[in-house]
Amino acid sequence: MLNLKLKLTCLAxxxxxxxxxxxxxxxxxxxxxxxxxxxxxxxxxxxEWTQKEERRIMNPFHIIxxxxxxxxxxKSFSCIDCHSMDYETYPHxxxxxxxxxxxxxxxxxxxxxxxxxxxxxIDADFARSVHAVKGGEHFTCGKCHxxxxxxxxxxxxxxxxxxxxxxxxxxxxxxxxxxxYRLTSVHxxxxxxxxxxWLPNHELHFRSVRCIDCHTSVEDSLMVPHNILPRENAVKNxxxxxxxxxxxxxxxxxxENLQARETSGLLSAIKQERPYIIGANQVPxxxxxxxxxxxxxxxxxxxxxxxRVFIRKxxx
Amino acid sequence: xxxxxVYFYPLWLxxxxxxxGAGIIILIATGFIMHWGIHGSLIDFxxxxxxxxxxxxxxxxxxxxxxxxxxxxxxxRYYRIRLRGWQTRIYKQAQYYLxxxxxxxxxxxxxTERRKFNPLQKTSYFYTMFLILPLIVFTGIGLMYPELIIxxxxxxxxxxxxxxxxxxxxxxxxxxxxxxxxxxTIGYDPLANFRSMINGWHEIHDHPVLKEEKDEDEDEDEEExxxxxxxxTGNTPAAPEG
Numbered sequence: 001m002l003n004l005k006l007k008l009t010c011l012a013x014x015x016x017x018x019x020x021x022x023x024x025x026x027x028x029x030x031x032x033x034x035x036x037x038x039x040x041x042x043x044x045x046x047x048e049w050t051q052k053e054e055r056r057i058m059n060p061f062h063i064i065x066x067x068x069x070x071x072x073x074x075k076s077f078s079c080i081d082c083h084s085m086d087y088e089t090y091p092h093x094x095x096x097x098x099x100x101x102x103x104x105x106x107x108x109x110x111x112x113x114x115x116x117x118x119x120x121x122i123d124a125d126f127a128r129s130v131h132a133v134k135g136g137e138h139f140t141c142g143k144c145h146x147x148x149x150x151x152x153x154x155x156x157x158x159x160x161x162x163x164x165x166x167x168x169x170x171x172x173x174x175x176x177x178x179x180x181y182r183l184t185s186v187h188x189x190x191x192x193x194x195x196x197x198w199l200p201n202h203e204l205h206f207r208s209v210r211c212i213d214c215h216t217s218v219e220d221s222l223m224v225p226h227n228i229l230p231r232e233n234a235v236k237n238x239x240x241x242x243x244x245x246x247x248x249x250x251x252x253x254x255x256e257n258l259q260a261r262e263t264s265g266l267l268s269a270i271k272q273e274r275p276y277i278i279g280a281n282q283v284p285x286x287x288x289x290x291x292x293x294x295x296x297x298x299x300x301x302x303x304x305x306x307x308r309v310f311i312r313k314x315x316x
Numbered sequence: 317x318x319x320x321x322v323y324f325y326p327l328w329l330x331x332x333x334x335x336x337g338a339g340i341i342i343l344i345a346t347g348f349i350m351h352w353g354i355h356g357s358l359i360d361f362x363x364x365x366x367x368x369x370x371x372x373x374x375x376x377x378x379x380x381x382x383x384x385x386x387x388x389x390x391x392x393r394y395y396r397i398r399l400r401g402w403q404t405r406i407y408k409q410a411q412y413y414l415x416x417x418x419x420x421x422x423x424x425x426x427x428t429e430r431r432k433f434n435p436l437q438k439t440s441y442f443y444t445m446f447l448i449l450p451l452i453v454f455t456g457i458g459l460m461y462p463e464l465i466i467x468x469x470x471x472x473x474x475x476x477x478x479x480x481x482x483x484x485x486x487x488x489x490x491x492x493x494x495x496x497x498x499x500x501t502i503g504y505d506p507l508a509n510f511r512s513m514i515n516g517w518h519e520i521h522d523h524p525v526l527k528e529e530k531d532e533d534e535d536e537d538e539e540e541x542x543x544x545x546x547x548x549t550g551n552t553p554a555a556p557e558g
Contacts, residue, residue, distance in 0.1 A: 246353070276473060283480065308502075
């Protein structure tokens with residue numbers, strides 16, 4: 001009996017593992033040729049000049065993390081869907097370095113299949129941003145969004161910390177890296193900590209809100225606004241967020257996927273995934289209680305004082 | 317003419333009291349601005365945060381001195397609560413405040429050299445100084461350095477919980493402050509207790525029971541407690557409050 005039970009359990013585990021494997025995204029077969037070199041820190045090839053098999057270090061900017069690739073939205077793509085077919089030969093032709101790469105709009109623009117993502121509106125919003133105005137054509141979507149690993153996080157994540165972390169990582173990848181910053185800007189590289197020194201507890205702010213929550217204008221029709229404002233137009237007034245009418249309600253906290261987590265009830269605000277924001281998280285029950293206690297105390301004091309005065313006058 | 321003058325409030329205690337009082341008022345004002353997210357007020361939000369943090373540190377240090385001073389100079393004995401008969405004494409004192417004093421009754425626990433506080437004062441001061449204030453200090457330090465706070469306590473956000481406890485206790489302290497200031501006007505005259513807290517001397521006015529008690533030994537703790545909590549009858553001046 002025990003043996004039968006064990007066999008059935010093994011069978012169930014086997015089927016589950018097979019099902020899991022079946023769901024696991026697989027790398028396109030034709031990508032293996034590229035990834036043989038580009039998925040590793042070193043690569044080897046047969047040098048026809050020296051007639052030797054040689055091993056070289058791969059340029060770290062050209063290494064693809066296959067796990068991240070397979071978890072991204074473009075996982076079903078072949079490398080040559082975006083890159084030239086001529087890459088299939090090695091050594092790659094020199095002129096391939098000048099290959100113009102596709103931007104998001106090249107594939108997604110004007111396509112009803114992706115209408116829900118509002119790519120054209122994003123493009124128009126971005127065109128007004130300081131990145132587009134100052135960076136010009138150098139500033140492509142790929143400077144912030146890595147096409148190889150891109151994931152839809154703001155729409156899907158139920159953890160605000162994931163949204164904040166993923167979003168800020170895009171900004172910090174250039175704004176805390178002078179080399180990457182100079183790829184798109186000829187201006188002096190501003191020291192990230194110095195320009196944010198005015199912000200109290202700035203480390204906590206960076207963990208709790210996205211850079212774009214202060215550095216873009218509120219855009220109701222877009223999930224993520226792309227109009228990055230000039231530095232002087234960034235939010236610097238604390239009360240914009242730290243108030244009952246916090247603007248974060250219209251930005252970071254507007255996502256339905258997060259709101260779905262919020263439960264009704266007296267302590268719902270505490271249960272939420274949201275971090276605590278001084279001035280913005282007011283629990284209605286505490287508000288009613290505190291006002292009632294305060295009014296009762298003041299009324300008690302006034303009545304007591306009046307009685308003292310009245311009785312003293314009477315006794316005189 | 318007072319029966320006698322007692323040096324109730326030594327200099328260190330008076331300095332602590334006024335520093336703490338001013339600090340608490342600043343903390344309550346800036347705390348309100350921060351908690352309710354009031355903007356457009358006289359104090360800018362950012363300045364309110366800085367002022368709240370600095371004042372919080374000052375009050376924490378001053379509380380540390382109060383704590384040490386209380387034990388060093390035996391001030392803590394005035395806060396000792398004898399549980400036996402506590403409810404009865406509280407009831408008597410509350411009764412006096414609620415209607416006894418309006419009917420011309422005398423305070424049941426007038427101040428003496430050994431008894432600085434009546435049972436209600438003693439209880440409220442004890443909880444304020446040794447429970448609420450330390451908790452506010454701890455939660456305040458946590459909010460100043462949020463990395464010290466546990467991220468999640470079960471399903472609840474740790475910083476959120478700490479902030480709520482800090483704000484709720486701060487509000488209780490505000491209520492205490494209002495009652496404390498008002499109760500300070502219940503004395504021989506409305507300003508008598510304020511004068512005492514400036515010059516340190518409390519005036520004990522004519523009272524038959526006090527006359528009998530004034531030579532008793534102050535060092536006998538148990539007896540002292542009994543005497544402290546023994547209600548008196550007869551002609552008694554209004555007790556110092558606050």
